[in-house]
Ligand SMILES: [Zn+2]
């Protein structure tokens with residue numbers, strides 16, 4: 001009986017701790033189509049949704065809507081024309097076939113007017129990198145696909161977090177790193193938009209780094225585990241994975257375009273291994289990526305609850321039942337976001353498992369770094 005009461009209390013506390021689905025809010029809102037010349041006549045779709053939307057029912061509606069893709073192989077790309085004319089050689093953007101969603105705005109004879117974010121890669125003759133565009137493709141290329149109705153993924157380039165939705169509700173929040181573009185490497189920016197996961201690629205190398213459990217969403221762009229290097233113990237000959245180089249950048253832009261995801265478990269038990277094992281292969285799982293252009297994150301409220309281990313814990317946490325803390329220290333002790341800069345909280349570092357909100361100075365840094 002006592003154990004049952006303890007279990008009930010545990011369930012009540014964990015559900016209370018997950019009450020606020022998307023803790024970080026935008027200072028003001030933008031939609032993907034806010035600068036579009038032509039608008040669609042859909043009741044509601046990704047292109048009309050606020051970037052950073054926290055209303056679970058709106059996010060879920062978009063995550064479960066069918067997606068329109070262009071016919072072709074997973075690595076094929078189509079150049080999109082400025083005019084509905086096969087002789088037109090002015091290209092406004094690039095779309096990856098099979099996995100990238102296109103927003104169909106109008107059909108004009110054999111041609112359709114679409115919008116998307118350009119997926120041009122390094123060396124592409126169409127030098128439009130990750131930018132929103134509207135243009136024409138042949139209508140015969142369009143193909144509508146149903147998507148999974150159990151899970152959906154939201155990636156926010158501004159918050160650098162990946163949100164797992166399950167059956168209409170936010171299920172878990174993970175730290176990620178999307179592409180970090182410099183002036184000389186604009187093709188590293190991860191394009192926003194709607195996608196589906198089309199292939200379970202697995203382990204692949206990137207220079208010295210090993211990227212494991214890659215899930216293909218856009219040609220060479222995968223959702224994969226935060227990269228590791230292999231360290232050999234010269235005495236025993238054993239190899240060990242070292243994640244330290246890339247793990248510290250989770251929560252900010254850092255990759256060449258891929259989406260790196262945390263290896264540590266969230267309080268709900270999710271990490272990249274979980275995504276690899278649980279997401280639907282058929283029908284495909286939808287992934288939406290919110291752009292960061294022109295956006296500014298607001299500071300969380302001062303009374304937002306955080307947690308720590310008074311017994312020499314080094315991290316601050318978003319959940320009293322963080323899986324990275326040994327069981328004998330649970331539940332953790334509550335304090336508030338407003339106290340984070342005061343003793344004894346001022347030295348705590350954000351936990352790499354439960355993705356607590358960053359400190360105010362870090363939010364300033366994110367706002368600065370993410371606005372190209
Ligand atoms: Zn629409």
Ligand SMILES: [Zn+2]
Nearest residue numbers: 317322351354
């Ligand atoms: Zn934690």
